[in-house]
Amino acid sequence: MLSAIATEYLRLQSAETSRTLAYLRLRRAIQHLIDTGVLGPGHGLPSERDLAGGLQLSRVTVRKALSGLIDQGLLSQRQGAGTFVSERIVRSFSRLTSFTDDLRERGLNPQVTFLERGIGEVTPEEAMALNLSPGSGVVRLSRLRHVDGAPIAAERTLVPHSLLPDPQCIGGSLYEALDTYGHRPRRALQRLRAVALEQEAAQLLQLEAGAPGLLVERRAFLADGRVVEFTRSFYRGDAYDFVAELQSD
Template identity: 40%
Template sequence: MEHGADRVIDGPTPKHTQLREILRRLAERELAPGAPIPSERELARRYAVSRLTVRTAIGKLVDEGLLSRVRGRGTFTAARRMELQLSLMSFTTEMRRRGLRPSTEILSTATEVPSAETATALRLGDREVASKLSRLRLADGVPLAVERGWYRSAAVPGLFDLDLTQSLYDQLARNYDIRFDTAWQTVWAEAAGRETARLLGIKTGSPLLVFRRISSVRGEPVEDMTSWYRGEHYQVTMQLDRNSPESGPLPNHGGRP
């Protein structure tokens, strides 16, 4: 890894700046996307600098999006961004299609009265309860998204008795004959709040892509789900043509949550 110019020396340029540029060259030219970089201890030993200097250099590159920290695993070069499909494909199916191993952690379940906006989206009666499900979605052990969804309780009785660590859409199809055929989806950018950042293993304020999807089957809305995706891992590409209908707000559902 270390070449002639890749040394940290005493001089007018701060050592953390010198090390940052060494690590930049490493990430951009030598390592594959998603590859681990040496540990802080190894970098400190190799370049004869303090752990604080290493931490500062890495932190700058994390802020730039060139490196990514994964809590409990280390620091990695940024993976190539994955395309997020604006479709009704489930997270589990999408990750398997990419050759990744999907997994899910259940964060919370509850049956309660939702916000007025969700009640309108799901066409619930006054003070009618719904099933609330929050999950952390991972691929190859890396947390990629936090999902917080509401479901019409009458349409999915016993939802929380299912194995919700598996594909929810597969479970809905198998147990309730629910196969979503239409959905309205809204996308926006957002800075990560403290709790979402903690779950995703990123810094508070990091960029997120947020998707709100209201899914229906045979014209009846069943799901109102919002997903927060790590912005450095994803991009969205859409094809537009002159004859496409103009996009607009969610009909009869209000605006963004």
């Protein structure tokens, strides 16, 4: 692995100007190897000492390069084990699952921090999203999603109060809470687009404003056609992939 990093580092060194800082060149070299699949999810990197010796760089330079990739979510450090390529999370667009269910199926440990969890009167915009009458009650949820302690997604969710009488009953999964009232969604419409994260979402996800992200809007329905959920989720673009199975007629 050290030889692959050294080869890419030297290639960039010959292609770029001498004014390019060494830590940036090393960061780009490692990121290129990740992007092209040479360094796959879960692969361990050589130690800082080995990288510094093999590339004839200081350990401060190596540490600065790795730190930037860790901040981007491309690398993760495990206490006493070393530095590894982060596992990207793949989520299907073809199945209606909750965030919690989806990650549990992959053997990951999802956590949630509630930033807001309250009941109020629906606004005109919320009434349109949920097909509610003016004056209806609505549950508003704002949540920060984590995987193994790292923030992955920031979500804002609306649910008709009539379908979720007690929002405090929500633990890790909204769908599990809805299921207790017999209101688990049966179908949903989703829209995904790439965005540059604005300040609020970027700060929650521990990224700089303008960092690439994914915005997913979900409108979920009960079997009788009532809207049970409207959610806008901002995902880290460096940690999440959405896939869909396509079939010809």
